[in-house]
Amino acid sequence: MTAADSFGSKGVLDVAGTSYEIFRLGAVEGAEKLPFSLKVLLENLLRTEDGANITADHVRALAGWNPEAEPDTEIQFTPARVIMQDFTGVPCVVDLATMREAVAELGGDPKKVNPLAPAEMVIDHSVQIDVFGNAGALERNMEIEYQRNGERYQFLRWGQTAFDDFKVVPPGMGIVHQVNLEYLARTV
Known part of the structure; x- marks a missing residue:
């Protein structure tokens, strides 16, 4: 995940025999005074620091945050995953498929075109109610x-098998927010 550890924040937390990679915010001077929301961003920067896109200077800029100062450094956020519902997700899969087609036409390896972060799509907005008021509705x-x-579902099934780190939750499982909380959400 991370190629750099400029602050020596990377550690291991052992819980009942299972080891978890963690990044200790206390390793960064100034982290203790940040509001909670910026501590979440700081952890993300430490976890994704690579020395190129996210550097020690980005970490220092965030740790030195002054709420009264004019912002002068753009801070990058790297999501651990992306969740979409069907109306936004289907166009994304179409775009990825189109990119694969273009890469193949140019002589490249289309299998290299994949979501950059794990992506999950919940199909929850397209189901219409035609039958109601009985047990089989x-x-x-x-x-x-x-x-x-x-x-459309054949296409999405293809997308789920064709792309790395892309999953589709079929209709009938619930709305995206509930499905995310009950089945998909992971913690840091």
Whole structure:
């Protein structure tokens, strides 16, 4: 993950025989006075410091944050993963597929085109309610949904197998926020 550890913050936390990689904020002077939201950003910088895109100077700039000063350093944030719902996710998969096609036409390896961070798409906004008021309504609405959008679901199934770190949660599992909290969310 990280290629640099300029502050010696990288450590290991052992919990019941399982080791976790952690980055101790206390290794950075000034971290103790930051608000919690900026501590989250500081941990992200330490975790993703590579000496090129994210440097020790970026870490120092954030640790020296002054709420009254005019910002003078752009601080990069690198998400650990991306979650999308169907209306934003489908165009992303189309873009990735198009990029793969272009890379192949130029003689490159299309398998190198993948999301930069793990991406998960929850299909939750396209299901319509045609049947209601009976015990079989959910199942019947799902059947109708797959009939209406079968081609789209075939494409997304292809995307899930074609791209590294891309997963699709099918319709009928719940809304994206609930699915994220109950099934997908991971902690640092």
